[in-house]
Amino acid sequence: MNLHEYQAKELLASRRVPIPNGSICYTPLEALIAARQLKIDKIVLKAQVHSGGRGKAGGVAVLTMNDDIRSRAAEILGKRLVTNQTGPQGKPVSAVLVEEVIPAEAEIYLGVVLERTGGQVTIMASPEGGMEIERLAREFPDKIFTVIVNPLRGLASYQARDLAYRLSNNNSAATEIAKIISSLYQLFLDYDCSLVEINPLVVSGDRVVALDAKVNLDDNALFRHPEMERWRDRSQEDPLELAANKDGLSYVRLDGNIGCIVNGAGLAMATLDLISLHGGSPANFLDVGGGASEQGVTDAMNILLDDDRVKAVFINIFGGILRCDVLARGVIKAFKTREVHLPVIARIEGTNIEEGRTLFSESGLPIELISSLDDAAKLVVEKAKAA
Amino acid sequence: MAILVNKDSRVVCQGITGRNGAFHSLACRDYGTNMVAGVTPGKEGQTVEGIPVFNSVSKAVRETGADVSIIFIPAGYAREPILEAVDAGIRVIVCITEGIPPLDTASALYTVRQEGRYLIGPNTPGIISPPEKCKVGIMPGYIHTPGNVGVISRSGTLTYEVVDQLTKNGVGQSTCLGLGGDPVVGLSFIDVLKMFKDDPETDLVVLIGEIGGSAEEQAAEFIRTEFNKPVAAYIAGRLAPPGKRMGHAGAIVDGGTGTADGKIKALTDAGVKVVENLTQIGSVVKTMLK
Numbered sequence: 001m002n003l004h005e006y007q008a009k010e011l012l013a014s015r016r017v018p019i020p021n022g023s024i025c026y027t028p029l030e031a032l033i034a035a036r037q038l039k040i041d042k043i044v045l046k047a048q049v050h051s052g053g054r055g056k057a058g059g060v061a062v063l064t065m066n067d068d069i070r071s072r073a074a075e076i077l078g079k080r081l082v083t084n085q086t087g088p089q090g091k092p093v094s095a096v097l098v099e100e101v102i103p104a105e106a107e108i109y110l111g112v113v114l115e116r117t118g119g120q121v122t123i124m125a126s127p128e129g130g131m132e133i134e135r136l137a138r139e140f141p142d143k144i145f146t147v148i149v150n151p152l153r154g155l156a157s158y159q160a161r162d163l164a165y166r167l168s169n170n171n172s173a174a175t176e177i178a179k180i181i182s183s184l185y186q187l188f189l190d191y192d193c194s195l196v197e198i199n200p201l202v203v204s205g206d207r208v209v210a211l212d213a214k215v216n217l218d219d220n221a222l223f224r225h226p227e228m229e230r231w232r233d234r235s236q237e238d239p240l241e242l243a244a245n246k247d248g249l250s251y252v253r254l255d256g257n258i259g260c261i262v263n264g265a266g267l268a269m270a271t272l273d274l275i276s277l278h279g280g281s282p283a284n285f286l287d288v289g290g291g292a293s294e295q296g297v298t299d300a301m302n303i304l305l306d307d308d309r310v311k312a313v314f315i316n317i318f319g320g321i322l323r324c325d326v327l328a329r330g331v332i333k334a335f336k337t338r339e340v341h342l343p344v345i346a347r348i349e350g351t352n353i354e355e356g357r358t359l360f361s362e363s364g365l366p367i368e369l370i371s372s373l374d375d376a377a378k379l380v381v382e383k384a385k386a387a
Numbered sequence: 388m389a390i391l392v393n394k395d396s397r398v399v400c401q402g403i404t405g406r407n408g409a410f411h412s413l414a415c416r417d418y419g420t421n422m423v424a425g426v427t428p429g430k431e432g433q434t435v436e437g438i439p440v441f442n443s444v445s446k447a448v449r450e451t452g453a454d455v456s457i458i459f460i461p462a463g464y465a466r467e468p469i470l471e472a473v474d475a476g477i478r479v480i481v482c483i484t485e486g487i488p489p490l491d492t493a494s495a496l497y498t499v500r501q502e503g504r505y506l507i508g509p510n511t512p513g514i515i516s517p518p519e520k521c522k523v524g525i526m527p528g529y530i531h532t533p534g535n536v537g538v539i540s541r542s543g544t545l546t547y548e549v550v551d552q553l554t555k556n557g558v559g560q561s562t563c564l565g566l567g568g569d570p571v572v573g574l575s576f577i578d579v580l581k582m583f584k585d586d587p588e589t590d591l592v593v594l595i596g597e598i599g600g601s602a603e604e605q606a607a608e609f610i611r612t613e614f615n616k617p618v619a620a621y622i623a624g625r626l627a628p629p630g631k632r633m634g635h636a637g638a639i640v641d642g643g644t645g646t647a648d649g650k651i652k653a654l655t656d657a658g659v660k661v662v663e664n665l666t667q668i669g670s671v672v673k674t675m676l677k
Binding site for chain 2 (some may be wrong): 087114117119120121132133134151192194218221223224252254262264265266267268269272273274277282287290291318320349351372373374377
């Protein structure tokens with residue numbers, strides 16, 4: 001689960017990591033009042049969306065007290081922000097963070113991740129902050145320092161300090177940075193994060209401040225942080241993806257017109273690739289899961305059929321735990337409760353295959369069963385083109 | 388003698404009295420596995436169709452000589468069972484459970500590695516060796532057939548799809564292993580490739596990868612420099628949009644890294660035969676074996 005910048009900053013503040021003075025605003029008037037309350041000349045309005053690249057997309061505005069703050073805030077709050085990460089439909093701006101502008105003498109990158117290969121919490125830091133970490137990794141790889149943390153010992157103070165001295169020549173700033181590094185590491189563990197990032201952490205006079213912050217909570221661990229649910233922002237998610245997740249299904253919206261339902265994430269991804277190879281365009285990724293029940297299958301079909309971009313449906317099942325007869329019943333139930341006029345191509349294999357086939361053929365539904373996966377994929381592509 | 392598990396492996400099921408634990412323990416036994424014990428704290432003395440249940444893994448090991456464990460414990464509680472298995476002396480731990488918080492996995496894995504044991508998974512269908520009639524997992528046994536091809540995969544049903552094709556093309560399997568769909572897992576492609584390298588019964592390896600992480604790229608480098616047997620591969624997820632988790636917790640293209648195309652290129656450059664059309668893997672491997 002991703003958090004907004006202002007939520008991430010709140011978490012940082014709770015761990016005594018310095019953040020800019022400011023407040024979160026939901027209306028243009030609130031933004032104006034918040035700006036005035038900062039009692040400084042220059043402020044920044046930052047659109048709160050789950051995406052990077054907000055500045056380039058017009059979601060960040062630096063203003064003075066002479067500018068029309070209210071109108072600018074209205075403009076930002078009213079938009080769907082389209083960044084290089086949101087896709088063309090963009091994301092609605094939920095709120096605007098109004099903060100003091102802090103002149104930066106130095107910009108530092110700090111990040112904490114669970115590194116996949118070694119399976120250990122890793123701190124990444126660079127004195128060249130302010131740019132995206134991917135670009136940093138490309139252009140200044142030798143300016144990225146990493147510390148792998150021993151899970152039995154945790155992060156020692158000397159490790160945080162050694163890293164801090166490499167990030168800043170200013171000794172008092174380095175002392176502050178060391179504390180921040182330790183706080184970030186602890187935050188990462190305490191909330192089961194997948195990422196905690198400050199970019200940039202700025203040194204400004206005798207202040208060290210987190211100008212931007214990102215915290216992603218690992219979805220697998222949310223069950224043990226139920227209080228974080230209050231920060232979920234559904235407006236930042238695709239509605240069909242949300243509906244699917246509620247049913248315990250994995251669903252990702254794509255751009256095409258062939259609705260796909262598959263059991264197993266790897267097979268589901270492979271099915272999309274196969275359809276694409278044959279010139280078709282999938283509308284979605286949908287993994288009904290290995291242990292799906294009949295109702296689970298029905299729910300999955302309904303989510304698919306709720307998507308009016310879908311012109312043909314492709315069902316690809318290799319039944320291991322999920323039996324083919326259970327699948328067939330689930331699909332048939334979905335079709336019988338609504339009028340479906342779409343071509344449906346199904347290729348099913350595995351446990352109880354014969355029962356599944358019989359159920360489909362006796363259902364009277366226009367479901368074509370093809371035994372060859374390749375032929376089935378080619379056929380559904382044809383059907384979608386013809387529709 | 389196959390890798391990791393064989394006909395002499397003695398398997399204990401942690402979580403045997405749960406629905407999945409019971410069902411799959413019996414299915415493994417039906418396949419030919421020596422399912423010697425189960426563990427559910429508090430239920431010692433019970434049996435699951437003849438399989439004795441113990442209160443602890445160490446007791447199960449003492450009483451039955453179990454050396455392999457399969458874990459069916461819910462995600463929120465799965466970290467400690469792994470540690471318990473290590474402490475009890477279990478050599479190979481297969482963790483089927485999906486949804487374990489990665490920090491828990493990382494914590495357990497640290498100990499597993501320190502003690503020189505093997506963790507397969509989590510979020511894996513398990514491991515099966517058809518020539519040894521040993522299945523420690525949830526895969527359908529009937530699609531497999533004994534042979535000389537090793538299969539290493541990050542998937543579940545996609546692996547079954549590939550194995551089914553191999554079998555239908557007259558190509559049998561030596562050992563098939565699911566690494567698991569999570570971002571942090573125990574054995575990696577390289578770990579298993581090293582085992583297959585030294586396995587006289589495996590003549591060719593099929594790698595099934597997907598987006599996310601850099602395991603395939605690292606494997607490619609190992610194959611290029613240190614692996615002489617032929618390798619075929621299929622990589623899923625070319626159509627995955629960046630930043631989206633595609634079902635598996637570990638299947639995500641993150642900031643440009645972990646793309647399917649990147650993995651395909653790395654493997655191809657390393658001399659691996661990467662198959663583009665999933666439905667052709669069986670016939671391609673058959674040709675490669677000639």
